[in-house]
Amino acid sequence: MGKIAPSLMCVDLLNVERDIKLLEEAGVDYLHVDIMDNHFVPNITLSFDFIKSIKRITDIPLDVHLMINNPEESLQYLDMLTAGDIVCIHYESTIHIHRAIGMIKDLGVKVGLALNPGTPIGVIENLLPDLDMVLIMTVNPGFAGQKLIPSMLEKIEKLRALLNEKGYSEIEIEVDGNVSFDHAKLMYEKGADIYVGGSSSVFSKENSIVENCKRFREIIGS
Numbered sequence: 001m002g003k004i005a006p007s008l009m010c011v012d013l014l015n016v017e018r019d020i021k022l023l024e025e026a027g028v029d030y031l032h033v034d035i036m037d038n039h040f041v042p043n044i045t046l047s048f049d050f051i052k053s054i055k056r057i058t059d060i061p062l063d064v065h066l067m068i069n070n071p072e073e074s075l076q077y078l079d080m081l082t083a084g085d086i087v088c089i090h091y092e093s094t095i096h097i098h099r100a101i102g103m104i105k106d107l108g109v110k111v112g113l114a115l116n117p118g119t120p121i122g123v124i125e126n127l128l129p130d131l132d133m134v135l136i137m138t139v140n141p142g143f144a145g146q147k148l149i150p151s152m153l154e155k156i157e158k159l160r161a162l163l164n165e166k167g168y169s170e171i172e173i174e175v176d177g178n179v180s181f182d183h184a185k186l187m188y189e190k191g192a193d194i195y196v197g198g199s200s201s202v203f204s205k206e207n208s209i210v211e212n213c214k215r216f217r218e219i220i221g222s
């Protein structure tokens with residue numbers, strides 16, 4: 001059974017509370033919050049203060065994706081998170097990855113590790129005991145509305161095989177970037193668990209948010 005994590009960078013920023021209530025009605029599993037620094041990726045979107053505001057209006061667990069350099073310098077600002085939330089940092093974003101992971105654990109939340117499309121999956125092997133989730137970026141991060149990099153489908157499959165082979169089948173695989181309805185089906189077949197729905201699915205203008213989530217659920221068997 002797959003889980004849906006709508007990407008709040010695709011929400012109507014003039015109607016955030018309205019859209020979050022719709023996502024609650026749709027029964028989504030997480031809210032995916034992208035934090036950028038204009039250095040690790042060339043964009044700036046949501047913020048730590050935005051997360052504080054979100055926490056006041058919903059109990060849906062947050063899936064915080066930090067696209068920032070040296071995340072260990074900013075993790076202190078995430079003390080509003082609680083057990084059940086996820087903090088995901090990029091493998092490429094720090095030379096002190098074990099220290100950064102340890103700091104996420106100290107927050108009492110789940111640990112996610114994201115890999116850019118160009119980063120091979122082998123880098124995670126000695127980190128597996130500390131991870132709850134691995135995020136496969138299926139586009140180069142930073143912007144919504146990009147095209148899927150097709151070779152990422154094989155990467156998902158290889159990661160699922162690696163996790164099973166090493167005895168870490170409980171680690172969840174998240175996919176992010178052009179997770180359209182069609183791509184979600186392929187990703188599901190390859191072994192993905194958590195689906196970041198953006199402009200190409202949950203927030204597609206063709207239907208309402210609630211109807212889009214319903215269609216998504218049917219595809220990922222939840």
Ligand SMILES: O=C(CO)[C@H](O)[C@H](O)COP(=O)(O)O
Nearest residue numbers: 007142144145178198199200
């Ligand atoms: O992380 C992201 C961009 O870096 C966004 O969460 C994601 O790409 C949004 O989804 P879509 O690609 O469907 O617009």
